Amino acid sequence: MKLDYNKRVGIIIIAILLGLLFAVYILYQPIEASIYNYLPFIFGSGFFLGGLYSFLLSFKIYKPKYKTEEQQVTVDELLKKRGKLWKVGSIFMILYGLYNLIWHDPNMYRLNSRVENSRWTDKDKAKLLKIYITGLSSKDKKHPQLIVDYCTCSVDMIMKKMTRQQYIDDFALPKDEQNNIFVHIVKDCATIYQRRVDSVDKKGE
Structure with missing residues (x-):
């Protein structure tokens, strides 16, 4: 059975979306079974699919079959008047959808979000390096460069395996518990x- 153009485009769009969702699910499967963990996927897929359809329509890559001529005239008139805005909007929707799907963060849809407090900055790295190098330099004065390299490696591992908020929370724990956590990270x-x-x-x- 030979599919017409509209059906082929529709199948391609669905295949792209499903493939993207599957890849993201495999790579970034949520840990907790909470509805908040799935909101980025829900909003992301909606924006991505809607943006992709608008993109194909506004750039006239996809030409759907309208039930009536009035519908076609209405869409054509809208494209003439708002074509540029439609194109820009479709690109924004695609990018926003991809952002949600790839860099999904359930906290972005929570009230009182701590997302900003969870992200490391260059200033954080510089501050941690200064603290660790100062603290360890007095213990090993024979190998100053090795101390710097060790501290750099340790800070990189901490920033890779922990969020900023996790580090703050763990740093408030008793010393013994802190040591147990950080020893494994910088092992x-x-x-x-x-x-x-x-x-x-x-x-x-």
């Missing part, structure tokens, strides 16, 4: 640091 950095220290010390003998 690889500590191993590399110790190996390099041993290597330098052996060469100096």
Whole structure:
């Protein structure tokens, strides 16, 4: 059975959307079964599909079959008057939909969101490096560069595996609990640091 042009385009749009949703679901499957975790997917898919349809329609890539001539005239007139706005709006909808699907964050749809407090900044990194380097330099004065490298590695691992808010919350815990958390995070950095220290010390003998 040969499909007409409209059906083919419709199938392509649905296939693209389903493929994108499946890929995002596999890579970023929500941990908690909360409706908030699925809102970015719901809004994202809606904006993406609506934007894609508007894009194809406004750029005249897709020409649907109208039930009446009046409908076609109405759409054509609308495209003539609001064509540029329609095109820009469709691109915005596609980008916003993709943003929700790829970088989905359920907190963006919660009241009193802590999203901004969860994101690391360059200032945060510089501040952490200064604190850690200052604290460890006094313990190992023989290997200043290795200390810098170790602290840089540790801060990178912390920022990679924890959000800013998680770090703040964990930092408020008792020292023993803090150590248990951070030791596992910077374990690889500590191993590399110790190996390099041993290597330098052996060469100096």
